[in-house]
Amino acid sequence: MSYEHQKIEKYWQNYWKDHKTFEVTDDSDKPKYYVLDMFPYPSGAGLHVGHPLGYIASDIITRYKRLCGFNVLHPMGYDSFGLPAEQYAIKTGKHPSIATQENVTRYREQLENLGLSFDWSREVKTSDPSYYKHTQWIFLKLFNSWYDLDLDKAREIKELISEFENSGNSNIKSTHHCEVSFTHVQWKNFNEKEKEDILQCYRLAYRAQTSVNWCPELGTVLANDEVKEGFSVRGSHPVFQKSMMQWCLRITAYAKRLLEGLDNINWSDSLKEMQRNWIGRSIGAEIDFNIENSDESIKVFTTRADTIFGATFMVLAPESDYVEAIVTADQKQAVNEYLEKTQKRSERERIAEVKKVSGVFSGAYCVNPFTQTKIPIWIADYVLGGYGTGAIMAVPAHDSRDYSFAKHFNLPIISIIKGADVSESSLDAKSGTLVNSGFLDGLDVKVAIKVAIEEVEKRSLGKSTTNYKLRDAIFSRQRYWGEPFPIYFEDGIPRALAEDKLPLELPEVDKYLPTQDGEPPLARATFWKTDEGHPLEYSTMPGFAGSSAYFLRYMDPNNTESLVSKKANEYWRDVDLYVGGVEHATGHLLYSRCWNMFLYDLGYICEEEPFKRLVNQGMIQGRSNFVYRVKGTNKFVSLGLIDNYDTMQVHVDVNIVKNDILDVEAFKSWMPEYKDAEFILEGSDYKCGYAQEKMSKSKYNVVNPDKICNEYGADTLRLYEMFLGPIEQSKPWNTNGIEGVYRFIQKYWKLIETELVDSEPTQDELKVLHTAIKKIKADLEVLSLNTSVSAFMICVNDLTKLKCKNKSILKDLTILLSPFTPHLCEEVWKKMGMKESISFASFPKLNEAYLVESNYSYPISVNGKMKFLLDLPIDLGKDDIEKVVMENEKVKQLIGDKTVRKLIIVPKKIVNLVL
């Protein structure tokens, strides 16, 4: 009888549900293991074949760890606040929660069809008030905290206030943007408004008038990681810079810890590198340049203090506060014109015109503190106002940007590196020997940097400084479908809502659009006020708010008192394995680490880093098909003939295309506008174009897993997705190889279906089994799941050849296989008459004695000549082998008194070739 996957898979899925097989508690003696998937945004399109790749891999590890005796937490939920649901609501007028709930239901069903062993009792939805209560609670904590650089941790704001009351702010080292210093007496005399304005400069969540990424199309501001090359990541709309009052998170306070924490977690190098780049630490110095005929000086930041003797001019960012102060009367007009011009440019234009050199002379000069020469001060937009001090010393000989600026405006270029030819281009490399540099002459660049900084400090010209590219995160969005801020305004002063008022639930509104005055949608709710009548904040939180601590909530999802209880947190601690896409590298993964560190600082949780190990599954790309429409007509030209026509490329549903040949009739009925379409064919066929692209609804290239589950079964899909290649690699979806995996399942079923015997297994059978155990166990540890599928195939082929009917062998093999194909294995288990579900069996023990031992004996050769074979103990490391060999009597005899120049140890398997 062949294997009826549909019936069997349904049966076991229901069985698991009814028996609550995968529910876990924190009252266990077993060691814990936490496997987490990045929870999905429940979009209307449902799951496609790309989603399950990570889910299947993590499910396999989950089931494997259970077999190894761990109490495994493996939860799932939904990141259910988001733009598409809101846009759908704008279109239909229906509340976004309705569409969201429909999508969630569909996702749940699809996930269950894959046989994923989630503990569904822990499901969370970020848009659920019982969940976002805790998101709001964390926000309140951030609002009520500041960062103490002395203790290097966040502290409560009331402790800061009492410091202010005792001694003002001069002794406080903090990450802040407060520009005034005051005594405790002054503090006490400030009014409420003034006090809050100062506190805002210290709070970890604060309001600030900042230049933000404004996307008019979406009607909201965006965070830096939501913008790419001047366009919004979602929807690809142009983004402009605009100055607005916004909520911000002081993530910069954590820059150092976020950077250094990377050294101690097991993430891929590329991902760590991305975060490092994003945080962007550079170590250098701030140096003061005196302005000529003035008591003022300009502070510049540089990582190349060694090049100071080559600094021939200075450049200020257009936004710099110095500009106003230094510009001379006769240059005033030119400068103003330039400032106006740069301000008008959008972010997009600025990026596009990177290569264009522009700038204006301010008329003022400053003095190079080392050479005492007078150097001109310029203003140019290649210097950024937001980084460093917004001013640089330009060293055209050794910085390519300064170089092209100097060439363009004919400014002097002085090389300070020996032998450098700067007639054509600058020499940017951090290497070489210094010349023309006074006390630095003859030093190597790397040494000179240090010496120069020391000298700067000694002469009180400045100090060594570290700068980060990381910017504070913009935290408010002018949208409806997000968490409301637990903030109200009293006489224009932002105040925190009391914790017992949470959750502050989203109000009902008549429309999901901004008001006519351009206020966010929440302003439509006229009752959006506190009980005392104070207006509440109109903005809502951004998408990453709900996902920045969800992994903590899973530990204790039904706790109505707090985000997570101490007990649950101390048991589950952190995520042992986190699986998800790279696209969250500088967004979610950075914010999550930051929030986690913050909650750790305040003592709510016990681990500083949330994700011990992280694996990025690759994207499964779609294969899109195109038809070619003759412009302005309803005629379509086959691919081979498009050169003869003026055509435009149109995506066509891949489900009505087979082997790139279009099903013409299906196309006509696909969309009403194509009903009367005409075709210009090649022979009798219409050939479509194709491309590899991201799987997306708008490209009509989505292949969803339901079809494959029906046809081949979830177990086959699970195996096949793993077999496709390394988990981290992106690859196009194609079903070419799925037959092979399907055949494997049939073969395996055939093996089990025969009458099994309860006898001693043979040596050969044991060898096959234990080879598989060894290989698969090793593969599971490093998530090399594609090769473990191969190992199963080899094992089953070998056992088939051996005509194995041995019950104990096949039982162990089934356990081994069960993480991969759980339905099948449960069925086999039942067939064998085992009472207990395999989920709770233990992983088969490896007995190395059954493995091939010949790998472990070595011929020894001295000075390149093969001498003799020497058997060595199993499992020696390379160094151990050498030690054992050198102490061996035979070897000592052979070598005698001679000094060994080289001793070579070769595995036995290649001896024949070498001898």
Add this chain to the structure above:
RNA sequence: GCCCGAGUGGUGGAAUUGGUAGACACGCUAGACUUAGGAUCUAGUGCGCAAGCGUGGAGGUUCAAGUCCUCUCUCGGGCACCA
């Protein structure tokens, strides 16, 4: 421009990290069973008629290189006027 990562048969991809390159699977070829198709099974399958040659290319280290080093080409990803 800078920083990562990767280039292996017709295809997806293996290779215990320096030790018989191409495991496993797809595809293909031949055969068996079948009225036929499908399914299944058996054998073969890197290239070359051969000696030989083969892991993008050119050098190098080594008894031994897909793996290490130098240069170079191509592709993918990230950052991008960050001083």
